Amino acid sequence: MFVPTRPAMVNLLIVESPGKIKTLKKILGAGWEILPSVGHICQLAQDGPEKLGFDMTGSTITCRYVPNGSRGKRIITTLKAATQKAERIYLAPDPDREGEAIAWHLARELKLTPERALRVTYTQITDQAVRAALAHPRRIDQALVEAQRARQVLDRLVGWRTSPLAWRVGGKSAGRVQSAALHLVCQREQAIQVFVPQDYWSVWVDYGPPEQQFRAYYRGSVAGQEVEEEQTADDDAQESQKIPESTRVLSQAEADRLVTVAQAEAHRVLEVRRQTTRKSPPPPFTTSSLQQAASAQLRLNPERTMQIAQKLYEGVDVGDGPTGLITYMRTDSITLAPEFVAAARAYLTEHDPQNLPTQTTRHRSKEHSQEAHEAIRPTHIDLVPQAIRSSLDNEQYRLYDLIWRRALASQCAPARLDKTRILTQSGPVFWEARGMTVAFAGYTRYWPNLEEVLVLPGVQERQPLILERAGHDQKQTQPPPRYTEAKLVQTLERLGIGRPSTFAPTVATLKERGYVELTGKALTATPLGLQVDQVLEQTLPELIQADFTAAMETALDEIAAAQRSWEHWLIDWNQSYLVPALLKANRNPSLLVANRLPGKQKNLGHARERCPTCQQPLTKVPSKKVRKGYFLKCVHCPQVVLFWSDFKKVWQTPSTEQAAPATATPPKTQPPATRKATPAPPPPSPEQNVPVAGPHLSAHPCPVCKELKLEVYSYRKGGQLKSMLRCSDARARTREDHCGVAYFPSRGVWWSKEFGELV
Incomplete structure (x- = not known):
C-alpha cells in the first residue's frame, strides 16, 4: 500500500532586500528558504476624512493598512504559501524601527502568532552574526513598532494637511522634516542676500635671510596679546583649511601706517613658545x-x-x-x-x-x-x-x-604635534607666526586630517631679525557659505532634526520638489522654495523651527523606549496645535495669495463645478501629469481635490484603491485609479523609447506568468541603444500585476526594482 510521505519542512527566513538572499543562502545552506518582502508590504490606506487612512477618536488612533499595491499583494500571496511549508518562521527585516514595523506587518498579514513570529536582527551579514541571531530570536518589540507607526501617522498628518498651504504658491508638498530642513537653507539664503561685505586688511612681515625665512602677521599693539587657536571637533564636511590672517585692520590708512612702522623700526624676537600636543583619533563612522x-x-x-x-x-x-x-x-x-x-x-x-x-x-x-x-x-x-x-x-x-x-x-594611537609660536616686536607693534610639525603620525597614517605642516626656523628670545618685506593684502568679509549636501546633513544631525534613515531622503526630496538646486556643490534655495518657506513661517512658524522638530524626535524616542503613549501624544498635539493653526491659516487666504509666485502658475480661472463642502467655485490648477492638463481644488477647503475620470466622465476624488505615495505628499497630481481603458500612446518623440529591432525570447521565465519567457526588447532613447527584459505576452503587459516586470542591465546582470537580480 502506498503511503504518501509528508514533504520535509524547512525554515523560512524573510528579509527586506532581495540583494541579501545570495549571501544568506551561502551562510545557511540546505534546509532554509529565504524570501524577500522587498521593503514594506503594507501602507496606510487613502480613505476616510481627507484620505488620511486613519481615524482619531477620543484617545485612540485607528489605522487602516492595505497591501502596498499589486507588488505587495503578490508578495503576501507568495509568503503565505511559503509559511504553510515552514516549520519555523524568522522575520529578519533591517534592525531599526522601520524594520520592526515591517516585521509587525508581516506577522499581521501572514497571521502568525507571537510564538511563531520569531524576530531576528543582525548588523552584519556574516556567518557568525547571522547564526548568533538565529540562535537567539525574540518577539517583535511593540514599542519600536509604535514609534514607527507614530512617525508614519505624524508625517501623513503633517504632510497632507500642510501641503495645501504650499500648493497655493505653486509648491508641491510640505512635511515635518523636509520643511524644517528647507527653512535652514532659506535662512542661509536670506542671510546671504542681506549681507553687506566690509573691506579689511591683513598686514604681514617677511623675515630673512633664506635659512631663517618666515612670515609673521600683525597681532596688535598690546604686549602679550595672543589669539587662541580655534578648537573644533573633527569635521567630516570640512574641505579646506583656514588661511592664516592678521588681526583685521579696518582702513587702508591704518594698514599703511603699520607697514611704515614695520619698515622704520628694528625687529626682535620677543617670545618663543614650543609645546607638544596630542590629537585624538576621530570616532568611527555614523x-x-x-x-x-x-x-x-x-x-x-x-x-x-x-x-x-x-x-x-x-x-x-x-x-x-x-x-x-x-x-x-x-x-x-x-x-x-x-x-x-x-x-x-x-x-x-x-x-x-x-x-x-x-x-x-x-x-x-x-x-x-x-x-x-x-x-x-x-x-x-x-x-x-x-x-x-x-x-x-x-x-x-x-x-x-x-x-x-x-x-x-579610530583604534590607533593619537598623533603628536610639535607646535611653535613666535612673537616678534617692532616698536609698539607685535607680530606673530605659528608653525606645526608632526612628531608622531599616529592615526593620521590612515585618516589624515591635520592642518598644513609649517616648519619655523629655530630662533631665540631677544634675537634680532632682518626684515625683508612688509605689506598688506586687502580683503573682504564673506557672507556665510551656502550649505553643501554634506553640511546640511551635519546640521540636521546636530540640531536633532530627523534620524539617520531620513537624512539622505530629506535632501533628495528638497531637490526633487524644486525647493533647492545645486549650484556647483552648494544648495541654493529657489524662488519657489523661498516662497513655500515664507508661507509656512507665516502660518505654521513652530513646525519649521529646529528645536520644535527636534522635540518631536525626542518624543518619538520616548515612545520607542515605552515611556510615552503614542496615541495620546499625537492626538494631543494635533488638537492643541495643528488644528487651530490650520484653521487660522484657512480663514485668512489673502495672506497666502499675497505670496504667490508671479508667473509660477498660469491662471486657468474657475470651473463650473462647485466644492462639495462649501459650494464655492473650484479653481483649475494646471498639471502636466493628469489627463485634462489640470485638476480642480478649493481655495477655502484645502482637502478638496478633484480629478477627471475618463471611465466615469465625471470629476471625482482620488480612488481609495490607488496606491499611496512613498512620502507623505497629498495626491494632488495623481490621476484617478478608476481608469480602465488604456489610451492609445502618442507618436514617439526622440526622447521616448523607440524600438529599433524586433524582440526575441530569452531563457528566463516571467516572474509573474512563470511559464512564459521574458523577451529582450531593444529600443533607442536619447540617441543611445538600450535593452530591457519584459514579459513576452503583450496582453499580460497591460495588466496591473505586470507593471513591475521590467529588468534593466546593471553591472553585468539583469535587475528589477521589484524582483531584484535575475538569477
Whole structure:
C-alpha cells in the first residue's frame, strides 16, 4: 500500500532586500528558504476624512493598512504559501524601527502568532552574526513598532494637511522634516542676500635671510596679546583649511601706517613658545559622518552614498562567494563591537605595532544618540581594501576604503604635534607666526586630517631679525557659505532634526520638489522654495523651527523606549496645535495669495463645478501629469481635490484603491485609479523609447506568468541603444500585476526594482 510521505519542512527566513538572499543562502545552506518582502508590504490606506487612512477618536488612533499595491499583494500571496511549508518562521527585516514595523506587518498579514513570529536582527551579514541571531530570536518589540507607526501617522498628518498651504504658491508638498530642513537653507539664503561685505586688511612681515625665512602677521599693539587657536571637533564636511590672517585692520590708512612702522623700526624676537600636543583619533563612522566624508572626499551625494553602502552591507562576491563587507549603515552610534576592537588591535600589533595604544581607544557618544547599533565598520578588518579591489567597482572600492581606514584609525594611537609660536616686536607693534610639525603620525597614517605642516626656523628670545618685506593684502568679509549636501546633513544631525534613515531622503526630496538646486556643490534655495518657506513661517512658524522638530524626535524616542503613549501624544498635539493653526491659516487666504509666485502658475480661472463642502467655485490648477492638463481644488477647503475620470466622465476624488505615495505628499497630481481603458500612446518623440529591432525570447521565465519567457526588447532613447527584459505576452503587459516586470542591465546582470537580480 502506498503511503504518501509528508514533504520535509524547512525554515523560512524573510528579509527586506532581495540583494541579501545570495549571501544568506551561502551562510545557511540546505534546509532554509529565504524570501524577500522587498521593503514594506503594507501602507496606510487613502480613505476616510481627507484620505488620511486613519481615524482619531477620543484617545485612540485607528489605522487602516492595505497591501502596498499589486507588488505587495503578490508578495503576501507568495509568503503565505511559503509559511504553510515552514516549520519555523524568522522575520529578519533591517534592525531599526522601520524594520520592526515591517516585521509587525508581516506577522499581521501572514497571521502568525507571537510564538511563531520569531524576530531576528543582525548588523552584519556574516556567518557568525547571522547564526548568533538565529540562535537567539525574540518577539517583535511593540514599542519600536509604535514609534514607527507614530512617525508614519505624524508625517501623513503633517504632510497632507500642510501641503495645501504650499500648493497655493505653486509648491508641491510640505512635511515635518523636509520643511524644517528647507527653512535652514532659506535662512542661509536670506542671510546671504542681506549681507553687506566690509573691506579689511591683513598686514604681514617677511623675515630673512633664506635659512631663517618666515612670515609673521600683525597681532596688535598690546604686549602679550595672543589669539587662541580655534578648537573644533573633527569635521567630516570640512574641505579646506583656514588661511592664516592678521588681526583685521579696518582702513587702508591704518594698514599703511603699520607697514611704515614695520619698515622704520628694528625687529626682535620677543617670545618663543614650543609645546607638544596630542590629537585624538576621530570616532568611527555614523550615517551622518559617512555621508559628510563621502561628499567631501569622494564627491558623492548622501543618497548615492547610502545606495553604495547598502550594496556593501548586503554582500559582494570577493572570491569565495558573497560576503557582507560592512555593518548596518543606518546608525547614530560610535560604539564598536568588542570582537572588532580586539581584531583591530591584533591587526595593528602585526602590521603597525608603534600605532597600537596601550589602552583601548574609547570615544564619547553624542547627546541624544539612540545607540541602537554599533558604528559603521568593516565586518572583517583583514579584508584590506587593496586585496579585494578587483571584486568591487570604483565607487564601492572608494567608499569601502573610506570606511575601513576610518574604523582602523579610530583604534590607533593619537598623533603628536610639535607646535611653535613666535612673537616678534617692532616698536609698539607685535607680530606673530605659528608653525606645526608632526612628531608622531599616529592615526593620521590612515585618516589624515591635520592642518598644513609649517616648519619655523629655530630662533631665540631677544634675537634680532632682518626684515625683508612688509605689506598688506586687502580683503573682504564673506557672507556665510551656502550649505553643501554634506553640511546640511551635519546640521540636521546636530540640531536633532530627523534620524539617520531620513537624512539622505530629506535632501533628495528638497531637490526633487524644486525647493533647492545645486549650484556647483552648494544648495541654493529657489524662488519657489523661498516662497513655500515664507508661507509656512507665516502660518505654521513652530513646525519649521529646529528645536520644535527636534522635540518631536525626542518624543518619538520616548515612545520607542515605552515611556510615552503614542496615541495620546499625537492626538494631543494635533488638537492643541495643528488644528487651530490650520484653521487660522484657512480663514485668512489673502495672506497666502499675497505670496504667490508671479508667473509660477498660469491662471486657468474657475470651473463650473462647485466644492462639495462649501459650494464655492473650484479653481483649475494646471498639471502636466493628469489627463485634462489640470485638476480642480478649493481655495477655502484645502482637502478638496478633484480629478477627471475618463471611465466615469465625471470629476471625482482620488480612488481609495490607488496606491499611496512613498512620502507623505497629498495626491494632488495623481490621476484617478478608476481608469480602465488604456489610451492609445502618442507618436514617439526622440526622447521616448523607440524600438529599433524586433524582440526575441530569452531563457528566463516571467516572474509573474512563470511559464512564459521574458523577451529582450531593444529600443533607442536619447540617441543611445538600450535593452530591457519584459514579459513576452503583450496582453499580460497591460495588466496591473505586470507593471513591475521590467529588468534593466546593471553591472553585468539583469535587475528589477521589484524582483531584484535575475538569477
